[in-house]
Amino acid sequence: MDEQKDILILAIESSCDETAAAVVKNGREVLSNIISSQIAVHTLYGGVVPEIASRKHIEAIDGVIAQALLEANVTMDEIDAIGVTYGPGLVGALLVGLAEAKAIAFATNKPLVGVHHIEGHISSNYIENKDFEPPYMSLVVSGGHSHLVMVSDYGKYEILGRTRDDAAGEAYDKVARAIGMGYPGGPKVDQAAKLGNPEAIHFPRVYLEEDSYDFSFSGLKSAVLNYVNKQKMMNEHIVPEDVAASFQEAVVEVLVNKTIKAAKANGVQKVSMAGGVASNSALRAKMQEACDKEGFVLSIPSPILCTDNAAMIGCAAYYEYIAGVRDGLDLNASPNLKLGDR
Numbered sequence: 001m002d003e004q005k006d007i008l009i010l011a012i013e014s015s016c017d018e019t020a021a022a023v024v025k026n027g028r029e030v031l032s033n034i035i036s037s038q039i040a041v042h043t044l045y046g047g048v049v050p051e052i053a054s055r056k057h058i059e060a061i062d063g064v065i066a067q068a069l070l071e072a073n074v075t076m077d078e079i080d081a082i083g084v085t086y087g088p089g090l091v092g093a094l095l096v097g098l099a100e101a102k103a104i105a106f107a108t109n110k111p112l113v114g115v116h117h118i119e120g121h122i123s124s125n126y127i128e129n130k131d132f133e134p135p136y137m138s139l140v141v142s143g144g145h146s147h148l149v150m151v152s153d154y155g156k157y158e159i160l161g162r163t164r165d166d167a168a169g170e171a172y173d174k175v176a177r178a179i180g181m182g183y184p185g186g187p188k189v190d191q192a193a194k195l196g197n198p199e200a201i202h203f204p205r206v207y208l209e210e211d212s213y214d215f216s217f218s219g220l221k222s223a224v225l226n227y228v229n230k231q232k233m234m235n236e237h238i239v240p241e242d243v244a245a246s247f248q249e250a251v252v253e254v255l256v257n258k259t260i261k262a263a264k265a266n267g268v269q270k271v272s273m274a275g276g277v278a279s280n281s282a283l284r285a286k287m288q289e290a291c292d293k294e295g296f297v298l299s300i301p302s303p304i305l306c307t308d309n310a311a312m313i314g315c316a317a318y319y320e321y322i323a324g325v326r327d328g329l330d331l332n333a334s335p336n337l338k339l340g341d342r
């Protein structure tokens with residue numbers, strides 16, 4: 001029967017510093033998930049260099065796609081549609097994946113489905129958690145975003161809160177640099193914090209207005225930098241593990257409390273997390289504790305699906321595809337694309 005035919009999506013992601021391709025079956029079954037990371041080269045510069053990212057994407061993309069098809073054991077003929085991230089992200093980086101996706105769609109006469117990068121992150125929860133479905137509250141925390149999103153249905157998103165300055169991952173990366181941990185800082189701060197005392201230094205918890213679901217991490221970041229500078233000026237010893245643990249405690253407390261409050265206020269008993277910072281061990285543990293206390297279901301992807309990957313793009317593209325979304329070859333990269341803009 002035609003309705004029961006499997007739908008295979010070839011997905012491509014190149015919005016930042018990972019060149020990724022995946023084959024996803026029926027939205028939730030990942031047949032392959034290839035990620036070529038550029039972290040080693042950007043580490044030399046202490047952060048992502050956009051021009052280098054674009055060049056590295058060009059070098060890697062053909063091989064990554066070929067590998068994704070090979071591992072999935074499918075031919076291009078069997079693919080039903082091409083899903084691709086078209087924003088937000090670094091424009092030059094996005095253009096590489098998008099040009100590739102458009103070329104494949106044109107050459108093979110297959111439909112093209114553009115995906116919002118954050119929609120991809122949110123959808124990463126459907127991959128391992130087969131019964132997880134909307135409605136739910138999603139906390140999306142990455143290097144570029146900190147969003148609280150009410151997901152009322154597939155493809156239906158309402159952003160309740162966002163960061164007013166630094167994203168959570170950005171704050172992690174900057175604090176890591178200040179205490180000499182290098183790039184990318186998040187995983188290093190996470191590891192160091194396990195050895196530190198979270199109550200050693202009291203850093204501010206920024207909740208903003210009583211009824212706001214927005215976040216602000218620049219004040220916390222400055223408080224950490226001021227603390228480090230003051231200690232240095234006074235020739236006082238710094239315990240990086242304590243700074244990491246105390247900073248992390250402040251970030252995690254606010255993220256967890258705002259997410260639980262938003263879920264309650266919107267009458268949902270399901271919560272999900274996504275994005276690179278969702279792989280943080282303290283955030284995972286504290287969010288689980290809070291959800292257990294409330295009797296909420298919590299979904300968090302495995303760390304490999306939290307950081308940028310194409311499987312999540314294939315998953316999001318599938319739900320867009322079955323809803324009838326098709327993009328033309330005039331689809332352009334949109335570095336500041338807003339969630340829900342279509």
Ligand code: KG4
Pocket residue numbers: 016141142143144145168169170172173184185186187190275276277278279280281306307308
């Ligand atoms: O989602 P992602 O891979 O890329 C963006 O779309 O931004 O997120 C990358 C961010 C970086 O800021 C990185 O430091 C942070 O996620 N990150 C973490 C951890 N792993 C990655 N932050 C805290 N704890 C971690 N374990």
Ligand code: ZN
Pocket residue numbers: 117121142143275276307308
């Ligand atoms: Zn991302």
